[in-house]
Amino acid sequence: MQYPWHVPIWQHLAQRYCSAQLSHALLLSGNPGLGKAILSEQFAQWILCEAATKRPQLPVPEKLLPCGKCNGCLLYSAASHPDLMRVSPESEGKAITVDAVRNIANFLALKSQFAEYQVVIVAPAEAMNKYAANSLLKTLEEPTPNTLLLLVSHNMGSLLPTIRSRCQVISCPVPDATQANDWLTQAMAQSALPTEDTKSLLMLAEGSPLLALEYAKAGTLSSYKQLLQSFEKLTKKQSNPVEEVGLWLSVGLAPSLKWMYLWVAELIRFKSGVMVVDNNTILSEPVLGKVAESVESMRLYTFLDKITDSIRTLPTQVNVQLTVEDLLISWSRLNR
Numbered sequence: 001m002q003y004p005w006h007v008p009i010w011q012h013l014a015q016r017y018c019s020a021q022l023s024h025a026l027l028l029s030g031n032p033g034l035g036k037a038i039l040s041e042q043f044a045q046w047i048l049c050e051a052a053t054k055r056p057q058l059p060v061p062e063k064l065l066p067c068g069k070c071n072g073c074l075l076y077s078a079a080s081h082p083d084l085m086r087v088s089p090e091s092e093g094k095a096i097t098v099d100a101v102r103n104i105a106n107f108l109a110l111k112s113q114f115a116e117y118q119v120v121i122v123a124p125a126e127a128m129n130k131y132a133a134n135s136l137l138k139t140l141e142e143p144t145p146n147t148l149l150l151l152v153s154h155n156m157g158s159l160l161p162t163i164r165s166r167c168q169v170i171s172c173p174v175p176d177a178t179q180a181n182d183w184l185t186q187a188m189a190q191s192a193l194p195t196e197d198t199k200s201l202l203m204l205a206e207g208s209p210l211l212a213l214e215y216a217k218a219g220t221l222s223s224y225k226q227l228l229q230s231f232e233k234l235t236k237k238q239s240n241p242v243e244e245v246g247l248w249l250s251v252g253l254a255p256s257l258k259w260m261y262l263w264v265a266e267l268i269r270f271k272s273g274v275m276v277v278d279n280n281t282i283l284s285e286p287v288l289g290k291v292a293e294s295v296e297s298m299r300l301y302t303f304l305d306k307i308t309d310s311i312r313t314l315p316t317q318v319n320v321q322l323t324v325e326d327l328l329i330s331w332s333r334l335n336r
Helices: 004-018 036-048 071-077 098-108 130-141 161-165 177-190 198-204 209-218 220-235 241-251 253-271 285-294 297-312 320-334
Strands: 025-029 084-087 118-122 147-153 168-171
Touching (some): 004 036, 004 177, 025 036, 036 071, 036 118, 098 118, 130 161, 177 198, 198 209, 198 220, 220 241, 220 320, 241 253, 241 320, 253 285, 253 297
Parallel strands (some): 025 147, 025 168, 084 118
């Protein structure tokens, strides 16, 4: 299966491959929920595919996928292709270690057994610790012929600049609103999910269709609406942080911080006059008006920085309850 928003990227990569201009290292970068890891896997399989159509004449045909039948594709499907290596954290939240990256150099030092290329997928690339990242630099600086490194990143800015500069960056943008909505509507219908909230789900997922589908399956939109209602109640002094903190804790720290940042950023845009209230506005007009009248812009920016600082602590052993309580109390005081 090829996602429709991947087709232009496929065309670009295949064009470079067929014209012998493919870089030895590609960095697939973009927001979560766009299928970058799936794209890297499909392209790796296509590189390893032995079908005669693998090297078509230019221009490249629009539909260009692995055949799924040759020896290379069968080995890939069985997760036993000797010319493919995957590097990822041992478990979610863990780092990619230096030993795992050193194994890449050992792997690429061997000759390919079946395919023309040897392929390594590193995902997510930003999970490498500093020692692993520095070790990868050596491989990037001295590439072996007929090898391809595919780095997948949700946050390219967190990678070493020296790594970014030694890769061909392949940007994976979010699809346009119509394409994203059409795909999500069809996917939700196939999963027997109600389709009336597709636009809200895509807004919540920042336009990423696969993430929006995950949200639909997990019921994330309901949690989002509950927190939004709580945030507006705090803003209008209809509740206090002690009453609301339990709800925020039940949703979780990461989504709570992300959504609070989104709402405060919208308040700043409204107060600065660069936002028009329309169907895409998240906060209600009474909340926007109240904050615009009673809170100085600089205090909003300061609070936004406070949220950003909390987001940076997410990978650490942070006290979740204290973090949420501090933010809610600070926001309540800000709106006195």
